[in-house]
Amino acid sequence: MLKAADRVVAFTGAGLSTEAGIPDFRSPGGRWSRMKPISFEAFLAGDEARRESWRRRFDMDDEIRLARPTRGHLAIASWVRAGKCPAVITQNIDNLHQASGIPADAVVEVHGNTTYATCLDCARRYEIAALREPFLASGKAPCCDDCGGFIKTATISFGQPMPETVMRRATELAKTCDLFVVVGSSLVVYPAADLPRLAHRQGARVVIVNREETPGDAYAELLLRGEIGDLLADFVL
Structure with missing residues (x-):
């Protein structure tokens, strides 16, 4: 599915960084x-x-x-280097995507x-x-x-306005991808958690990689359960 996709968007949450000790x-x-x-x-x-x-x-x-980038971070960075993934949308605040080699302008930090x-x-x-x-x-x-x-x-703290420019870019990425991969997000913090549903409504395939169930499981085409580093090790490009 990853290799067949033309435009992949990764959407990452805290579960991606727990292997890094965060x-x-x-x-x-x-x-x-x-x-x-x-x-x-x-x-x-x-x-x-x-x-x-x-x-x-x-x-x-x-x-x-x-903290250092995890196996999951490095796998996602390989998608960017391969030209499959124009940008990563992340709820994380730890800068590990940039540390993994992804250019700062290709990391959309919604929080x-x-x-x-x-x-x-x-x-x-x-x-x-x-x-x-x-x-x-x-x-x-x-x-x-x-x-x-x-x-x-x-x-971005609770009650603080979301950054409009960042959210516009994240929304545009969700609307224009053909594969939306959720990695390590519980999908319960809005408005960011609406992005995979938006991608699904626009016709993208949705994959969720997480240790536990999420509200997005119902519309995901593929669910991968387990340790994220182990699972994404098979998806390095």
Whole structure:
């Protein structure tokens, strides 16, 4: 099916990166079972929420910094190199698709990226490493050197508007592919989880590679259950 397709889109979620040592958020024992997510509204409204958001980010710093692309990441990167896959849509924020060799402009990050931060007012970019020591020393949430605005990791929090340009591109990819491959996504976080259904409605074949059942299984043409690295090892181009 992969070799026969002309235009493949990979749509990836947290299950792809667990082999790299990055736990997902929703499974039992995951971060959301241990701590309530901090909404965008709360981040804007309170200094304590901003401090806690940054404390959590630096608490997971080693996981993100030391993680390396998995067998699944490398398999998907081979589809891009082979010219089969024009871009990867990902819900992941760990930058591992780029680390696998996929050009940054071919990675559509619908939930952003936690490996850098931006000022919410002037959009100045900040590197995480440069923010770590000042935060650990002072305990104060960082503010922009240029305009004084709040600095936040370049991720999309609950209640934060989805990036319109990114979502338009993801939608266009879903509409124009002939094979849509879901890898490691629970397909429960919207609006991104609607993309495979959209691809299906436009006539694309949908394949779901995941350890557990998803809401998209009903319209998938092929379901592959098991460890993602093991399954995708057979689909390297």
